[in-house]
């Protein structure tokens with residue numbers, strides 16, 4: 001996140017002696033991305049962060065591909081994903097390519113017995129149902145319905161859920177997730193025309209510092225495998241840090257929609273960008289106010305991107321028969337557009353209460369076995385007229 005942040009105790013200068021009350025040194029760790037060119041934080045540990053005791057199991061969690069070369073539109077009924085007790089077990093990859101994986105999860109239980117770290121990808125967790133606390137080595141973030149949680153790769157975390165009724169829409173990104181560059185000035189500050197500003201970005205506020213030694217299980221995701229490692233020190237043993245690389249939260253309800261006299265294109269909804277896909281937020285908003293405007297979108301061709309919409313709440317005006325938790329996939333190469341009747345239905349309407357998250361990928365997505373199991377099988381013909 002291009003915002004400087006600091007929590008806890010740090011020394012006056014980086015890479016200098018920083019001592020505990022007993023005179024011994026804290027362990028400094030530089031935590032950054034893109035070699036030494038990306039955003040980074042400097043953190044100070046009670047113990048060396050390198051104390052591996054044991055490497056136990058290693059097993060694949062690679063998505064199982066069902067449709068590799070896809071040109072069919074799909075509707076996936078996301079709430080049919082069955083809740084599972086364990087957070088990692090609950091994560092079901094439904095769409096994937098070499099840049100990103102789209103996951104649905106309905107975890108029942110908090111992560112208590114282990115810590116988790118994804119070294120493959122930044123993670124974007126969208127909270128559809130549930131409240132709780134994301135606990136990380138760089139501080140904690142409370143979350144609730146509508147929150148995006150951005151967790152940079154390599155961040156060790158646990159999640160505390162308040163109840164067992166949780167639904168997450170997750171995007172794993174193999175390149176860093178940023179806010180759109182066009183909304184930032186030369187200094188990184190969000191510009192006046194940005195649909196959100198720094199006040200909407202929630203940074204970690206509560207640093208947990210555990211000093212104990214023992215056996216601490218860390219499940220590390222690397223190259224689509226989970227590797228179980230046992231460390232000798234508690235992973236949350238940071239006494240302080242500063243920098244730009246840390247988890248943060250942003251609520252979709254804090255996104256201020258950009259509207260116009262005629263239909264505005266999807267980039268006005270953009271919330272995050274990577275070099276391989278964008279994420280947009282469709283929020284309740286006033287409709288176009290030209291006297292002859294058509295608020296429903298025109299037919300459009302995603303010649304070079306696949307479009308994934310995750311429907312969160314409200315009545316989605318351009319689709320018939322779409323419910324919360326559904327995903328629509330409109331693949332690159334063929335046009336898609338409003339369902340029959342949606343254009344006429346939209347004329348004269350003053351506003352929309354739709355809430356949805358869109359992921360547009362520049363490379364085609366493959367449908368996994370778990371994704372295909374959620375498909376109704378008929379969506380690709382849903383633009384035909386039916387008597």
Ligand SMILES: [Fe+2]
Pocket residue numbers: 300307330336
């Ligand atoms: Fe579209």
